[in-house]
Amino acid sequence: MSTLGPALLTDHYELTMVRAALRDGTADRRCVFEVFSRRLPAGRRYGVVAGTGRLLELIQNFRFDADEVDFLRRxxxxxxxxxxxxxxxxxxxxxDGYAEGELFFPGSPILTVSGTFAECVVLETLVLSVLNHDCATAAAAARMVTAARGRTLIEMGSRRAHEEAAVAAARTAYLAGFGFTSNLAAGERYGIPTAGTAAHAFTLLHEDERAAFTSQVATLGKDTTLLVDTYDIGQGIRNAVAVAGPDLRAIRIDSGDLAVMAQQSRDLLDSLGATETKIIVSGDLDEYAIAALAAEPVDMYGAGTAVVTGSGSPTAGLVYKLVEVEGRPVVKRSERKATIGGRKVAVRRHKPTGTATEEVIVPQGVPDRQPNDRLLQRTYVAGGEVATQPTLNESREHLRQCLISIPWEGLKLSAGDPAIPVTVVPAD
Amino acid sequence: MSTLGPALLTDHYELTMVRAALRDGTADRRCVFEVFSRRLPAGRRYGVVAGTGRLLELIQNFRFDADEVDFLRRxxxxxxxxxxxxxxxxxxxxxDGYAEGELFFPGSPILTVSGTFAECVVLETLVLSVLNHDCATAAAAARMVTAARGRTLIEMGSRRAHEEAAVAAARTAYLAGFGFTSNLAAGERYGIPTAGTAAHAFTLLHEDERAAFTSQVATLGKDTTLLVDTYDIGQGIRNAVAVAGPDLRAIRIDSGDLAVMAQQSRDLLDSLGATETKIIVSGDLDEYAIAALAAEPVDMYGAGTAVVTGSGSPTAGLVYKLVEVEGRPVVKRSERKATIGGRKVAVRRHKPTGTATEEVIVPQGVPDRQPNDRLLQRTYVAGGEVATQPTLNESREHLRQCLISIPWEGLKLSAGDPAIPVTVVPAD
Known part of the structure; x- marks a missing residue:
């Protein structure tokens, strides 16, 4: 945590480039930089645009204060x-850029920054830091939401991530459809519902489990979640119902074979008359573990590490490339990377039923529009002024709709091709 | 970036536990919490303690201000x-805890927090967030330093990590022995040397590569690094030497088959008389890629993504467990996890030559000391007051010495057992 602004969250070379460009007169050339990913993480079928809202706020505060300038000069x-x-x-x-919550595929120009070379190049690191982290965690979280098949998810991974990255990951998990986060800062900053009741330490603090449960229910009421696996889960459930009665809202199981434990716990709760008591499971759940629990009597999942680490892909591989100088397309030529010069316009093409069929990208031109096309880019900042941007809840709903729109194979967790092809076509 | 303090970087359930414990009278029980890892990431031979310095600063500022309390009440x-x-x-x-820069192994009690239950439990998330991130990135960076065999490393991964995590990763990379970072905030906050000259965008901005090099040398002098792979590397090197002369400090290659390119570039530089010009390579380097370049004429490595993402292990798996209440050891019993009750004291045992042979951990007691034992824990905070702590440079030197002290197999990059065994022994 720091009271500094974002201006030094920047790579040294951006400022040496500005310095040389100011001296040689190229600093004011009109440039277009694009953010895109050359490929999705191995086997992933879509990416999720996330972080745009956070980024715009940081860019508004992107100023070099006197101390920072002094450091750079010194x-x-x-x-x-x-x-x-x-x-x-x-x-x-x-x-300009894709909506937050929009899907993306290899080559999708998810953000386009234009202005003078100097003013655009200094934003490179910040833009990529925010988007690479937030897109990576959002994509992992979205896959977990699909795997959960409508059951509620709680994000609880703060402890496994850098303390500020944790807040951003809580935000992207909510964007992806999680219902709650454990992270209080995410609640305070973004209005995300927070949740949490007790850890094993609370039980260990007391003389016995029953004393801990009695204390918790006395303070939080029966509308709470009792963690039943500190000692013996069966006894824990009996203690929980004995203390709270059959109206107890939920129990949580954080260890053991969750599939077996969920069924046994459901049977035991039912036999104790606690038929409405929910079962929450947690403990290193990722999208695959969640999917494997689909047939079990689980009501809610707590997921942590896998969300905040992008479930195997902790960074989205987005790059920020100069594609146009004074209206002329430019491209690095020393290798066969899929960089295409020129500012691009992107549309998503759909069947009349609403199912997406392909993404069409047109460098330096306007796409030939078809009836069910959707233009993917919108204006975020014009002449330095931030235009209205959607709320986090609107972006969350947008992602939900996007995931409905892709072909069903696109939602499979197994490794596969991108859900829809990306076609680069010459302008009309 | 936020101007908020660290107090809300906390999980919801910590405060509900405090609330219940304040009500039932257990909040003031004297407790000991320990931070340890049950296992190292698969195949890793050591962990590196990192983040302690950052953490202590955050704990000193851990206060709930009026707005934060209002949010929590509301x-x-x-x-x-x-x-x-x-x-x-x-x-x-x-x-109390291990030195920053110390090695750790499964079960090593790297941090011990003691006080009342309530005052200790609210620090759980912050402690784990900082240490899990910083230890993960430090371990990856340390392996790269070993792989580099004395050659200088530059950390340049900011763009692939959350913007604040990037600053912390730059710090741990320096702790691990990297020479420079690209991250300016890390330079400003921690005094780490920063480095950087130009990206491909700078070349693309200009009419041609020669114009870009001419501008860079005019501004930064010959003591700079020219990026030669925007178009054709051979021509890039010729342009570089033509513009800067044979006294050019360095060239950088960021793409292609680096092993082949390094040798060809060296030959070409030598043939142009630029025999002292250094070769810097970058582009998705991890410890294995660096090791594979050992025989090539490379002078410096730039590493990014692999550092900031922990090279496959983005979080260290550290937990914060209640081990003692009012002097009585406590332990969760529902599963066979390697939690041992009671406050632990740790020593590292060495041969007379200085080579470490084992780590000895004694729960609730004092180790039977032998001549070459080193006590691993030190006092960081006593009665809420931070004791003097080592500088980042001292911690860096400490890690360097620790890596010399472990058996040589411990430095191998291949998967293997922990470098030394950890023995838990009863107190004398």
Whole structure:
């Protein structure tokens, strides 16, 4: 945690480039930078755009204050002239991009930043940090939501991630359809519902489990979740119902063979008359473990590590590439990477039924529109001013609709091709 | 980035536990919580303690301000009495732990937090977030330093991690022995040397590569690094030497088959008289890719994604467990996890030559000391006051010495057992 602004969340070389470009007169050339991913993580069928809302807020606060400029001058990163330019810096260009919650595929131009070279290049690291983290965690979370088949998910991975990344991951998990997070800062900053009752430590603190449950119910009422696996789960459930009565809202199981334990716990709860008491399971759940529990009597899943680490793909592989200088497409040519020069326009094509069939990308032109096309880019910033942006709840609903729109194979957890093909076509 | 303090970087359930414990009178029981890992990431031979310095600073600022308390009361997370307790909160207990830069193994008690139940339990999430992230990235970075065999490493992964996690990862990479980071905030906050010159965008911005190099050298001098792989590497090197002369400090290659390119580039540089010009390679390097380049004429490595994502293990798997209540050891019993009750003391045993042979852990007692034992825990906080802590450079040197002290097999990159065994022995 720091009280510094975001301006130094930047790579050294961006400022040396600005310094040289200011000196040689190229700093003011009109440029277009695009953010895209060359490929999805191995076997993934879609990516999820996330972080845009967070990013726009950071860009609005992207200013170099006196201490920061002084640090850069003192350490020789910049000279006097560049230092003055940094002092006056504010982004005055345009930012367009996919909606937060939109799906993306290899080559999708999810964010387009245009303005002078200098004002755009200094945003590179911040743009990529936010989007690479948030898109990676959102995609993992979205797969878990699919695997949960309508059951509620609670994000509880804060402890397994950098303390600030944890807040961002709680936000993307909610965007992806999780119902709650354990992270209080995410509740405070983004209005996400938070949840949590007790850890094993609370039971261990007391003389015995029954004393711990009695205390918890006395404070939080029967509308609480009792953690029953500190000692013996069967006895834990008996203690829970004995203390709270059959109206207890929920029990949580955090260890053991969850499939077996869920069924046994359901039977035991029912036999004790606690037929409405919910079962929450947690403990290193990822999308595959959640899917494997689909047939078991589980009411809610707690997922943590797999969300905050992107379930095997902790970064989204997004790059920020210069694609246009003064209207002329540019491209790095030393290798066969799929970079295409020029600003791109993207549409998603659909069947009349609403099922997406392909994404069409047109460099430096306008797509030939068909009846069920949806234009994927919107204006986020125009002339440095942030346009209205959707709320987190609207983005959450947008993702939900997008996941309905892709072919059903696209929702499979197994490794496969992207859900729809991306076609790059010349402009009309 | 936020101006909020760290207090809400906390899981909801910690505050509900405090609330119930305040009500039932157990909140003030003297407790000991320990941080340890049940296992290392698959095949890893050691863990690296990192983040302690960052954590202690956060704990010193761990206060619930009026807005935060208001949020917690408004949302029903806490009641009035707990709200008042939070308003007065400051940690008044003790924290002991391994040195930052120390190695750890399964079961090593790397941090011990003792005080009242309530004051210790609210720190759980923050402690684990910081240590899980920082230990994971430090371990990956340390393996890369070993693989680099004395060659300098530059950390450049900021863009692949959450923007604040990036700063922490730059710090752990430096702790692990990297020489530089690209991250300016890490330079400003921690005094880590920063490095960087230009990206491909700078070349693409100009009419041609020669114009870009001319501009860079005019601004930064010959003591700079020219990125030669935007178009054709051979031509790029010729352009670089033509522009800067044979005294050019370095070239960087960011793509292609780096082993082949390094040798060809060295030959070409030498033939152009630039025999002292260094070769820096970058582009998705991890410890294995670095090791594979050992025989090539590479002078410096730039590593990014693999550092910030822990090279396959993005979180260290550390847990924060209640092990003692009012002097009595406690332990969760529902599964066969390797939790041992009671506060533990740890020593590392060595041969007279200095080579470590085992780690000895004694629950609730004092180890039977032998001549070459080293006590692993130190006092970080006593009665809420932070004791002097080592500088980042001292911790860096400590890790360097620790890596020298383990048996040579412990430094192998291949999968294997922990470098030394951990023995839990009863107290004398």
């Amino acid at each position: 350490t020789g990163v910049v000279d006097e002239f560049t230092a003055r330019w940094l002092t006056d810096y504010r982004f005055t260009g345009d930012i | 949302t029903g997370v806490v009641d009035e009495f707990t709200a008042r307790w939070l308003t007065d909160y400051r940690f008044t207990g003790d924290i």
